[in-house]
Amino acid sequence: MPRMIFLNLPVTDLKRATAFYEAIGATRNPQFSDDTASCMVFSETIHVMLTTHDKFRQFTPKPIADAKASNQALFCLSADSRNEVDDIVGKADAAGGIADPSPVDEYDFMYGRSFEDPDGHMWGVNWLDMAAVPAKPAMANA
Secondary structure, eight states, X not given: OOOOEEXXXXXXXXXXXXXXXXXXXXXXXXXXXXXXXXXXXXXSSEEEEEEEHHHHTTTOSSOOOOTTTOOSOOEEEEESSHHHHHHHHHHHHHTTOEEOSSOOEEOSSEEEEEEEOTTOOEEEEEEEOGGGOOSSOGGGGO
């Protein structure tokens, strides 16, 4: 079985967050969802656990950061094409997120855009042509 990742995100409005992630292509797995959490499936190996703040506090004694005011992590999804990058970011914008809060990444071998979900969590969406990646990409020096 391939290694899986479960990303846990605290959200202020579980229904709104669930609808947002469904709008950008994730599906809700009811087996691991209830009125305190939604398990959003992007692929067989990538799951995002949206949790109410009360539920999130069960996992850590640390305070929950306001993702709209500070940032500790940036998440990134791969896309199969440049068009899919644009499609996902467009869906995020239409569903109440913010499109392109970070600069667009554009190289011969890579194209990336970003969005912010309604709670302020930052996501990148990137297409990468591995066959065209130079030995040391110019972006490595950035």
